[in-house]
Amino acid sequence: MISQAKLGSVLYSFTGLLVAAREIARDQGANDLEEILDVAEYLVTLIARRDDLSSEFESQVHRLARRFPRLRFAAERLSEGAPAGWGS
Numbered sequence: 001m002i003s004q005a006k007l008g009s010v011l012y013s014f015t016g017l018l019v020a021a022r023e024i025a026r027d028q029g030a031n032d033l034e035e036i037l038d039v040a041e042y043l044v045t046l047i048a049r050r051d052d053l054s055s056e057f058e059s060q061v062h063r064l065a066r067r068f069p070r071l072r073f074a075a076e077r078l079s080e081g082a083p084a085g086w087g088s
Helices: 004-027 031-048 056-066 069-080
Strands: none
Touching: 004 031, 031 056, 056 069
């Protein structure tokens, strides 16, 4: 668990990791991975916001899943819901 007091810093740090990974992907010519990481960075900003952006989050995940079939499991998890104990 991440404390509410540190959540903003943790998400900001995680976004930094995604940015660096995206830059590495771009430098290595991994354009698909660069695109996925770019969207992942955006998703973190949606999580960090106080207003409900669940539908935008879901839309972005479904868009990626349509473009990259290997990501379909992530979209399926949105409708399946998390297993007991996950995220608590």
